[in-house]
Amino acid sequence: ILHFLSDPDVDGENAYQFFEDGALLIENGRVLQVGEAEAVLASLSSDIPVVEYKNHLIIPGMIDTHIHFPQVEVIASYGEQLLDWLNNYTFPAERQFEDKEYASNIANFFLDELLKNGTTTALVFGTVHKQSVEAFFEASEQRNTRMICGKVMMNRNAPEFLCDTPESSYQDSKELIEAWHNKGRQLYAVTPRFAITSTEEQLQKAGQLMEEYPDVYMQTHISENKDEVAFVQELFPDSKDYLDVYDQFGLLGKRSVFAHGIHLTPREHQRFRETGSSVSFCPTSNLFLGSGLLDIKELEEEQVAYSVATDVGGGTSFSMLQTLNEAYKVTQLNGNKLSALKSLYLATLGNAKTLQLEDKIGSFKEGNEADFAVLDFNSTPLMSLKQSKCKTLAEKLFAMIILGDDRAVRATYVAGNCVHDRDNSSASQTNQ
Numbered sequence: 001i002l003h004f005l006s007d008p009d010v011d012g013e014n015a016y017q018f019f020e021d022g023a024l025l026i027e028n029g030r031v032l033q034v035g036e037a038e039a040v041l042a043s044l045s046s047d048i049p050v051v052e053y054k055n056h057l058i059i060p061g062m063i064d065t066h067i068h069f070p071q072v073e074v075i076a077s078y079g080e081q082l083l084d085w086l087n088n089y090t091f092p093a094e095r096q097f098e099d100k101e102y103a104s105n106i107a108n109f110f111l112d113e114l115l116k117n118g119t120t121t122a123l124v125f126g127t128v129h130k131q132s133v134e135a136f137f138e139a140s141e142q143r144n145t146r147m148i149c150g151k152v153m154m155n156r157n158a159p160e161f162l163c164d165t166p167e168s169s170y171q172d173s174k175e176l177i178e179a180w181h182n183k184g185r186q187l188y189a190v191t192p193r194f195a196i197t198s199t200e201e202q203l204q205k206a207g208q209l210m211e212e213y214p215d216v217y218m219q220t221h222i223s224e225n226k227d228e229v230a231f232v233q234e235l236f237p238d239s240k241d242y243l244d245v246y247d248q249f250g251l252l253g254k255r256s257v258f259a260h261g262i263h264l265t266p267r268e269h270q271r272f273r274e275t276g277s278s279v280s281f282c283p284t285s286n287l288f289l290g291s292g293l294l295d296i297k298e299l300e301e302e303q304v305a306y307s308v309a310t311d312v313g314g315g316t317s318f319s320m321l322q323t324l325n326e327a328y329k330v331t332q333l334n335g336n337k338l339s340a341l342k343s344l345y346l347a348t349l350g351n352a353k354t355l356q357l358e359d360k361i362g363s364f365k366e367g368n369e370a371d372f373a374v375l376d377f378n379s380t381p382l383m384s385l386k387q388s389k390c391k392t393l394a395e396k397l398f399a400m401i402i403l404g405d406d407r408a409v410r411a412t413y414v415a416g417n418c419v420h421d422r423d424n425s426s427a428s429q430t431n432q
C-alpha cells in the first residue's frame with residue numbers, strides 16, 4: 001500500500017506511507033485504518049471478510065482533472081491542431097448528445113473505461129445539451145463514483161446546432177446545480193467552453209452562477225494553442241491577456257480549473273497565484289494536437305497550482321499511468337525531471353488538493369472515502385522482467401508508470417465496493 005500525506009518534493013520520504021505488507025480497513029465505504037497487515041489484522045474479529053492481493057500495489061483511486069465524456073469517439077482523429085480539430089471532428093461528434101439515450105450509452109462506456117484504468121474521480125465536460133449532463137450524473141450515481149461535471153456554455157464561433165444563449169445556458173446550469181450539486185457524491189462545475197465560444201454576456205452569466213453558488217466548480221480552457229490565444233486577443237481587445245477575460249467576469253478562484261495553460265505570461269501566472277486558480281496539465285493532448293510543452297518547473301517557480309489530466313478526446317489515453325508517462329517525457333524535453341513518486345502524488349493527493357477534495361479522496365487518511373486501485377507489477381511479460389530488475393520503490397513505481405496501462409489495473413474499488421475486476425470482467429467490458 002502506498003499513499004501520500006503531502007508533496008514529496010517538499011517533504012521527501014516523510015510525504016508518503018508505504019507498507020510492503022499492508023492492510024486497508026474499510027467500514028461503510030470509508031477508510032478506518034491503514035497500516036502494516038499484521039497490526040491491522042490483529043485487531044479484527046474473525047468474521048470480517050478479508051480480500052488479499054499478493055504482490056500488488058494498492059493506491060488511492062486516481063483523479064483526472066480534465067476530460068470530455070462526449071469525446072470518447074473523437075480520440076485518434078487525424079491531422080489537425082486545436083481550432084480545426086474542434087470544427088472538423090469534435091463539434092460534429094458532440095451534436096449527437098442532443099439524444100439522451102446516446103448520451104447515456106456513452107456515459108456508461110466512459111465511466112467503465114475510467115474505472116478500468118483505476119481513475120475514480122474526474123472533472124468532466126458534458127456538451128451544450130443539458131440532458132448530456134443528466135445522463136452523465138445518472139450513470140455516475142449508479143456506480144456511486146465521485147464525479148464533477150458541467151454543461152458546456154457556448155453561444156458563438158460554433159455551429160448553430162451547438163449554441164445556447166446567455167439566458168438558456170444560465171437557466172440550464174442553474175437547474176443542473178439545484179438537481180445535482182452535492183447529490184450523493186456528484187458535484188457541479190460551471191463550464192464555459194473557452195473565451196472564443198462565449199460572448200461577454202454569457203461569461204457574465206457564468207460569473208453570476210459562481211457568485212450565487214460559491215461552492216460549485218468552474219472549468220474551462222486557456223492558452224492551449226497560439227492561434228487560439230491570438231483569436232481571443234482579437235475578440236477581447238480590451239483585455240490585458242487571455243486570463244484577464246475570465247478574471248473580468250469573476251471566474252477565478254480555488255475551485256477554478258483551467259486546462260492546458262501552456263502559453264501563459266508572467267502576469268497571468270501572478271493572477272493564478274493570487275487567486276489560487278489551477279492549471280490542468282494535459283500532456284497526451286498537448287502532444288497529440290501539437291499544442292506545446294507545458295513547463296511544470298516554471299509553474300512551480302511561479303507558485304501556480306497545477307494538476308494532471310488526460311483531456312480525452314484531444315488526449316489519447318484514459319490511463320493516468322500513460323498520462324504520467326507522457327508528462328515525464330514532456331518534462332524531459334523542457335530539461336527538467338518528474339520523479340515517479342511525485343507523479344503518483346500528483347495523480348492522487350495532488351489532484352485532490354487542486355479540487356479542494358483532499359479531506360474526502362486522494363489518500364487513505366482515516367475517514368476518507370475508500371476509493372482505490374490495485375496495481376499489478378506483473379501485468380505483462382515485459383513489465384515482469386523489468387520489475388525483477390528494480391530495487392527501490394521509486395524504480396518499481398517508475399517502471400509501472402512507463403510500462404503500465406489499463407492491463408496493470410487488477411481491480412478498482414469505489415466507496416469500498418469492487419467496481420472493476422480485470423480477471424473477472426463481464427462480457428460487455430472489452431479490453432483494449
Ligand code: GUN
Binds near residue numbers: 285311314
Ligand atoms: N478548447 C475548447 N474546447 C476544447 C476541447 O474540446 N478540447 C480541447 N483540447 N481544447 C478545447
Ligand code: FE
Binds near residue numbers: 067
Ligand atoms: Fe479539453
